[in-house]
Amino acid sequence: MTGIDRRRLLAAGGGVAAAAALATACGSNTGRGGGGSGPGISQWYHQYGEPGVERAVKRYAAAYDKASVSVQWRPGDYDRQTAAALLTDAGPDVFEVNGPLLDQIQGGQVVDLTAEVEPVKDDFNQAVLAPKIWQGKIWGIPQVIDMQLLYYRKSLLKDAGVEPPQTLDELVDAAKKLTTKKAKGLFLGNDGGVGVLGGTPLFAAGLSLIGEDGKVGFDDPAAARTLGKIRQLYADKSLLLGAPTDWSDPAAFIQGLTAMQWSGLWALPQIKKALGDDFGVLPFPKDGAGGKPSVPVGAYGSAVSARSKRKAEAKAYAKWLWVDRTEYQQDFALSYGFHIPARISLAKKAKELREGAAADAVRFATDHGYAEPLLWTTADRTAYQDALSRIIKDGANPESELKTVVRKANAELERVKKK
Amino acid sequence: MTGVTGAAEGAVKDVPGARAAVVPGGFGRPSLGARLLGPQRRNLWFWAFVGPFAIGLGLFTYVPLVWSVYLSFFDAHNTVSPTGEEFVGLDNYASMLTDDAFLGSLGTFLLFTVFIVPATYALSLALALMVNRLRFAQAFFRSVFFLPTACSYVVAAVIWKLSIFNGVRFGLANTVLGWFGADQTAWLSTTDPPWYWLVIVTVRLWLQAGFYMILFLAGLQRISPQLYEAAAVDGARPGWQTFRHITFPQLRATSVAVVLLLVINAFQAFDEFYNLLSDARGYPPYARPPLVYLYYTALGRDQNLGLGSAGAVILALIIAVATVVQARWFGLGRKED
Incomplete structure (x- = not known):
């Protein structure tokens, strides 16, 4: 009846507590071994899903002979971890960041890397380099290009008598025809595309988030018309919602829960392995007379913390790894996951990107790629996503919803230009 | 010395x-x-x-x-030590109080409280009354109903999201509905009708009803049997009449404690909302309680710590006022007679 006696329970409890203490100790380890007095540089990466990346980046770091570099592999919410760490002295010296964001640059959290990148500036893909530039200075070195695109199952489209959609209207029709009792036509993420689509439909309508003139780029009736069509997809019940995995994972597509899925280029090897040749890729189809196909591209940037006590060494190391050592950049982009190298010269050399769906993807990225501009702030993105959610799911009026976002974006532009 | x-x-x-x-x-x-x-x-x-x-x-x-x-008085983007020139006075408060999203989150949270507090109260009281009447296996049922309390909100939310209420045909809820020929429902992604409330409310009910049931059981066991005997002698029928005139009034102290705890818990709602509805790209604009909204404003990629702090101060004031009003209303701390 006693089951576990008291002593054993206490012992087990003690063990758990000790393990927890240990875990906490690991969590606060900043890799500097004595609170910032060591001679080394600390470098942070977020946790990549592909096997082998961690070993690879540690190998690159070990090959650097001017300073000892300790690499930290950070699982969990990486953006939030770096944001918090950059407020203190315990943060990294060199780190990769989904940015840097305008507020991080204006807040003086990252250092200017113009001198490091300048000699090879033209060799970087200009679409992904542009958001790293503020007031003529470069604040982050693009590492690799990520992109998103539309995957479709050739056999399912053929059975339903549907051609690969070239316009948004065709996409709406195709998704409706492909929806059956067992599977849906299109998967844009469990939230109906609110999170992942972002500015993509606006670019497909020939508009932009922030135009080149520095003004809001979607204050236009075409924006409301295009977003209304995404609502149509939802209202037709053609969208897969509530799948066990989200848009970034190709599982729903591979399992046949959906005939088409919006996902990342990183999913391509997995899809190819599972489906062989029974799939194709498309950009987000164009909409309206002024429209053009669009695919979002972006790059994690390597940045140097302004709080670093070894800024010069850290900058030298970032330059060594992400500017000078092209063989490592190529290895990092292509040997593990599936990315396009950020350097044009490397992308041209890559065999893996020359045939089949991968070649199509690279072509889309070159011809139709757009990156979110630096002036599109997080507050803008939140307001836009909220509006998009209400348009898609609640059937709210796109025009009035977009007016609210335009107002917010104008206020944000005012704010960041004041600084 | x-x-x-x-x-x-x-x-x-x-x-x-x-x-x-x-x-x-x-x-x-x-x-x-x-x-x-x-x-x-x-x-x-x-x-x-x-x-x-x-x-x-x-x-x-x-x-x-x-x-x-x-x-909260500074334009503190990406910093916790703003300089004097970033002082903005009450601007953060003004923009928070005119922010539709923040006001909407207060509404969400009010709606949630209005629903979850009476629902948990009624369910846990009903469970306690049933378990209290058992003549055998009482300890077993007490433990069974109490067990979910030991489960973490995060774990429960993940189970609810991924296996019970996922949106595809092999989710538990959709499988059951499928037997009756109904279409699959995307529980957490549909706003019309707002099925996500069903998921949010059931996970919390399951997690906390057992705990309050124990409180009610303790209260029930304190009621003197003589009262029931006297009532029976006076002709009160067992069942509703006895409950209405003896059991319920005698549970007053327990009820006050339970309602206060429930309201405080509802104020702090975060875990199940965040784990059920957030994804890598953020959080939908519906079912977004204030703590989740402020979490994104201050600690997300926004890093707008000044604005987030202003929101937190406003929320703290609301909670303080609500608690004082509630304590007054229930006569908390007043001597029982």
Whole structure:
């Protein structure tokens, strides 16, 4: 009846507590071994899903002979971890960041890397380099290009008598025809595309988030018309919602829960392995007379913390790894996951990107790629996503919803230009 | 230094009630150190036991609290130590109070409270009444209903999201509906009708009903059997009449405690909302309680710590006022008769 006696329970409890203490100790380890007095540089990466990346980046770091570099592999919410760490002295010296964001640059959290990148500036893909530039200075070195695109199952489209959609209207029709009792036509993420689509439909309508003139780029009736069509997809019940995995994972597509899925280029090897040749890729189809196909591209940037006590060494190391050592950049982009190298010269050399769906993807990225501009702030993105959610799911009026976002974006532009 | 007081202490130890002997007079005034230590070094021990807690409370609760009030007057993007030129006065408060998303989140949270508090109250009371009537296996059912309390909100939310209420045909809820020929429903992604509330409310009900059932059981067992006998003699029928006139009024103290705890818990709602509805790209604009909204504003990629702090101060004030009003209304702390 006693089951576990008291002593054993206490012992087990003690063990758990000790393990927890240990875990906490690991969590606060900043890799500097004595609170910032060591001679080394600390470098942070977020946790990549592909096997082998961690070993690879540690190998690159070990090959650097001017300073000892300790690499930290950070699982969990990486953006939030770096944001918090950059407020203190315990943060990294060199780190990769989904940015840097305008507020991080204006807040003086990252250092200017113009001198490091300048000699090879033209060799970087200009679409992904542009958001790293503020007031003529470069604040982050693009590492690799990520992109998103539309995957479709050739056999399912053929059975339903549907051609690969070239316009948004065709996409709406195709998704409706492909929806059956067992599977849906299109998967844009469990939230109906609110999170992942972002500015993509606006670019497909020939508009932009922030135009080149520095003004809001979607204050236009075409924006409301295009977003209304995404609502149509939802209202037709053609969208897969509530799948066990989200848009970034190709599982729903591979399992046949959906005939088409919006996902990342990183999913391509997995899809190819599972489906062989029974799939194709498309950009987000164009909409309206002024429209053009669009695919979002972006790059994690390597940045140097302004709080670093070894800024010069850290900058030298970032330059060594992400500017000078092209063989490592190529290895990092292509040997593990599936990315396009950020350097044009490397992308041209890559065999893996020359045939089949991968070649199509690279072509889309070159011809139709757009990156979110630096002036599109997080507050803008939140307001836009909220509006998009209400348009898609609640059937709210796109025009009035977009007016609210335009107002917010104008206020944000005012704010960041004041600084 | 220890001479006189040592003797005095000895006296105190030996003769209970002889503390007056330490008072200046007979033995002379004790030294400052001795007075600081207190009789039987009580002050020392007081601080030895209370000190670590007080320091922790100050360091991790009050300092951040005051700091966040301070930050709320600054345009503190990506910084916790803003400079003087970033001072914006009450601007953060003004923009928070005119922010539709924040006001909407207050509405969400009110709606949630209005629903979850009575629902949990009724369910846990019903469970307690049923378990209390059992003649055998009472301990078993008590444990079974209490067990979910030990489950973490995060784990429960993940189970609800991924296996019970996922949107595809092989989710548990959709499988059951499928037997009756219904279409699959995307529980968490549909806003019309707002099925996500069903998921959010059931996970919390499942998690917390057992705990409040135990409180009600304790309350029920305190009711004297004589009251029921007297009521029976007076002709009260067992069932509703007895419950209405004996059981329910006798549970008043328990009910007040339960409702207060429920409201406070609802105020702090975060875990299940965040784990059910957030994804890598953010959080939908519906079912977004204030804590989740502020979490994204201040600690997300936004890093707008000034605005987030202003929101937190507003929320804290609302909670303080609500708690005071509630305590007054229920007569908390008033002597029971």
